[in-house]
Amino acid sequence: MATKTAKSAPTSPSRSVNPEEVANFSALAETWWDPNGPFRPLHKMNPVRLEFIKGSLCRHFGRDVTATDALKGLRILDIGCGGGLLCEPLTRLGATMVGADASEKNILTARAHAEQTGLEIDYRYITAEELADAGETFDAILNMEVIEHVADIPSFLDACHRLLKDGGCMTLSTINRSAKAWLVAIAGAEYILRWLPVGTHDWQKFLKPSELSRSLRDSGFKTSDIKGMVYSPLSGAWSLDAHDFSVNYVALAEKA
Template sequence: MYSNKFGRLMLGLYSRRQAAVCGVAQRAAGLTGSSWTVVCKQRTLWLQRSVFLETERRATLPLTSARSASQTTVDPSELRRFQSLAGKWWDEQGEFAALHAMNDLRVPFIRDNLLNVHRARHPGKPLAGLSILDVGCGGGLLTEPLGRLGADVLGIDPVEDSVSTAHLHSSYDPDLRDRVSYRACTLEELSGDGEEGQAETQFDAVVASEVVEHLADLETFAYCCSQVLKPGGSLFITTINKTNLSYALGIVVAEQLLRIVPSGTHDWEKFISPVDLERLLESYGFSVQSVQGMMYNPLSGAWSWTDSTAINYALHAVKPGDPAEDGSTHPEDPAVATHT
């Protein structure tokens, strides 16, 4: 799904240090020192309160709940927003420009981590023989390059027009016709379409890039991911952190002041920190292998890895169990491949 975060654009213009960026955002907002301090303190208090309430709520639930497909990850307001953008996915200079550029990081991130577990058997097609589910595929911006690496990829999205756009675009590439397919459905529908609520098909990897910050229910998302993954399968997520900095740049500056992003594009309450996301995934049996910060430079139009997760980050987690046999190997070091 679409996640045109202004925080990504602004972060490349400023220092990686959060204090420096906050200073620039403060001047852009035209706030006095005391006013800006109030804004930051207010967001901190809200964050602490939301974490406290979430902790209390989760304490009343079992770690693994018997969730049904009747619980949905879909937010109707998000659905309407992406419906209006369904025909713009492949405009590389349009609203999805940063998402196109993100492939330079997220495709190698997925490929290299999978190759840590699954030995490459086909030169030029390192992911051949592996099955991948691309959740919230939109127009297929990430689905297609994964297919070109040899994987069998199913892209799913609740917006039918986006799925139509993705299918039409991939149909022009003969190399993708037998590897890439699309389906207009939700993750929970797919995870419960087999007998007794079990997923009919399981995958070697699930990818949810710029998706979780648009979902209505993250617990249902985590549960369904565990259902559709094979034992030892990998889950890849890229999303936006829940910090004062992401609120200042993504909400205050981008939407309320400069109007670069339409008001209402972002809901700060839906953002999630790496710590909270890791805690959620571990409650459903996942083991988080790595979390890596990402940064976008609007001057060069390129993404790069960074030590800071204050705005964007990528996460790799693994479902317990042995990877599929037939050519799979266990890495000596489970850590993620290092990117520079």
Template sequence: MSIDNEEITKFAKHSNQWWNESGSFKMLHKINYLRVDYITKIIKKIYNNSEIEILDVGCGGGILTEKLAENSLYKVTGIDPIENNINVAKTHKQDLKIDYHATTIENFTTNKSFDVICIMEVLEHVSDLESFLKSVLQHLKKNGILFFSTINKNICSFIEVIILAEYILRFVPRKTHDWNKFIPPSTISKLLLKYDCKIENLTGIRYRPLTDRWVLKESNIKSNYIGYAVKC
């Protein structure tokens, strides 16, 4: 089981904050438009205007899930191991057609496979990365797309994500992240290749303090980064 009980306890304390854009998850709200734009452009490029099934793993209160579900071509499922997160997501979705489940990826059962799976800001919080990725990929169709975003492991990410984001700028609560669990892209690439999935793109997510905006920068993945892989 890839679940980390300390992480579950930590995030469960903030379950009522998911839709407070000035609260514990304000950074996710600020970068959500970047994530949605990145994901939808790739989906359109590969699937054109076809109907597709999407699974959002570690969906939390549904910040990304809801935006994806606004597209009528996307049939979206969201799962999260924290039951109160799912309760918040179900309440907030209103008329959006989203299938939510309070479960881990290992215990998730369904009779369908997915064209697209998203694991955004999740990888750095699991206890067993390989086990988690293996379980995720079991639900992805052949030639399906895996979207992921996480944090590189180096001195730059320690300064930017731990010192600046948590202790100085207060983008997220202190101790949200553990630098020891940050992940170099090469580690993800090797694990994905082991399970017949190849990374096609990596792009950095950078903060611009003068404009208080986040931007995508393909040439800079030294800290936060987003990417996608295709299952062979």
């Protein structure tokens, strides 16, 4: 049975939460687990996201990446967890997952799906700042496709730093602020292919890898790895690339 903790709403305004962004994702909450719905791009991207997360955490914590319970004993926070697309597979790898989201509808969807699959996942309708203020700590944090939607990046990353145990690490993924990213992620995905609702992304909020690294450094992190995530229109699959960061990319940050 899925854990049903954290019933209450966020108790105070968070500097990092953008109400318009929360409303956009709340409107789509019931479609999180539809592989052909608005979150189809994330379903397609999920295998390569999991490849990076699992590989990075196993290297950082000295785990056997081939083990079926490779993440056993690690307490991991998925901040901006949405419907739980990452929480569920990582729970199956042995991690103790806490999924947090500023959208109550997302949390309700995530809890319902975990209930159906029989997974124990602690989903909470709460912000990163509130978790940090409550003294919560984690071995690792997932910050995937979130930072381009927050209102105050320094406040958000400072909260993540407080949430991470000494020696911990955080994985991040976002979109580069490049001309190609505008063509692919906005013009292509939103207007032409209609993979995403129009207005899902704001090109001005995208971060270049150098900007992300600088923001992480300012909040007390050290960026130890960055890789591109590249989509192949021919195969319809995503892959990691050590050199192409022109659109989507992932990073590993360690608590300095």
